[in-house]
Amino acid sequence: MAEGQGEQELPDFGEGSYWEEHYVKAAAEGEDVYDWLVGWTQLQWILEPLMGRDPRCAVLHLGNGNSPLPEEMFDAGYKDQTAVDISEAATLHMAARNRQRASIRWITADCRNLIQIPSDHYPLVVDKSTLDAFFCNDQHALAIMEFLKEAYRVTATGGTFVSAVLPWLRHRLFRWTPSAIPFHEDDSRQGRPRCHIYICGNKRCKADESLEAHWPRIFQQVTLHPDSDLSSSDESDSEED
Numbered sequence: 633m634a635e636g637q638g639e640q641e642l643p644d645f646g647e648g649s650y651w652e653e654h655y656v657k658a659a660a661e662g663e664d665v666y667d668w669l670v671g672w673t674q675l676q677w678i679l680e681p682l683m684g685r686d687p688r689c690a691v692l693h694l695g696n697g698n699s700p701l702p703e704e705m706f707d708a709g710y711k712d713q714t715a716v717d718i719s720e721a722a723t724l725h726m727a728a729r730n731r732q733r734a735s736i737r738w739i740t741a742d743c744r745n746l747i748q749i750p751s752d753h754y755p756l757v758v759d760k761s762t763l764d765a766f767f768c769n770d771q772h773a774l775a776i777m778e779f780l781k782e783a784y785r786v787t788a789t790g791g792t793f794v795s796a797v798l799p800w801l802r803h804r805l806f807r808w809t810p811s812a813i814p815f816h817e818d819d820s821r822q823g824r825p826r827c828h829i830y831i832c833g834n835k836r837c838k839a840d841e842s843l844e845a846h847w848p849r850i851f852q853q854v855t856l857h858p859d860s861d862l863s864s865s866d867e868s869d870s871e872e873d
Contacts (some may be wrong), residue, residue: 652719658698669760669796672704676815678829679705682792683756688712690756694743694783695762697722702736711735711782714749718742744778746786751839755791757783763797771858777850778801784808785839793832805846807836 636671669763672679680819683689687709693702705713714737717723727738739748743762769775777800787793793808794832801810812828854860 652721655764656721660869663698671699672701672708675701676708678815678831679756679758679794681793682831682833683710689756690714690754692716692749692757692786694759696726696781698726699760701758701760702726703730703733706730706733706736713737714739714754716741716743716746716749737805744775744782746782749786751785752788752791753786755788757787757791757793758771759783759793759795761796763795767797773860774858777803777854780806781843781847784835785843787835788838788870789835789838791833791835793835793852795830795832796827798828801830801832803850805842806832807842808832809834837838 633844678852683691689710690712691702691710691714692704693715694841696702696717697719702715704712705765711737715723715726716739718741720740723738723740730736730738741748756823763776767770780800780803783793783795787808798810798812810830811829815827815829
């Protein structure tokens with residue numbers, strides 16, 4: 633690096649204000665929808681078995697932004713969906729765009745504090761990239777654990793949480809079983825996978841049972857050390873106490 637040349641700063645992906653500004657600008661520039669990762673065509677073979685191919689399955693999307701995934705799933709027959717994003721600009725845009733898909737609920741909320749959503753409610757909870765964004769938060773340990781605590785809380789007993797990021801998912805707070813599915817660029821599913829998708833299934837108890845036992849101590853730890861890495865501590869395991 634040349635003398636005097638500083639490192640380029642990353643955008644504030646971990647801050648809600650960044651996303652509100654992003655989606656206001658996207659709307660002004662005529663961006664209708666955008667998928668950061670992949671859409672229903674690529675995910676269908678993974679998500680449908682998790683829903684039992686039951687069109688009545690309730691699905692929650694965390695940090696949906698202006699992704700068309702809920703629309704595509706609706707058109708495939710899955711009508712009971714809720715999409716949450718911290719950006720009001722994004723949720724208003726998607727609600728207006730989907731008036732004809734009236735059963736999709738669009739909620740403006742911080743995914744770390746989903747007071748509008750009851751515990752143990754959704755058989756399938758999907759996060760495609762929100763957890764990634766929280767790794768960029770200045771207090772990433774606190775942000776990540778608050779996000780995962782809420783994702784765990786709203787996932788139904790016996791339900792599944794889907795994420796593209798593995799660290800932290802094995803923490804003993806979460807009474808589920810993470811497994812990895814290799815994700816390829818095309819339907820051949822051959823060769824080196826592009827990435828892995830992590831399926832946290834078999835949630836074994838109601839959220840309150842685990843949260844009451846573990847959350848106060850974990851919250852204290854990440855509040856005192858908000859940039860810590862619990863993903864590599866002895867708290868990260870899949871064993872029962």
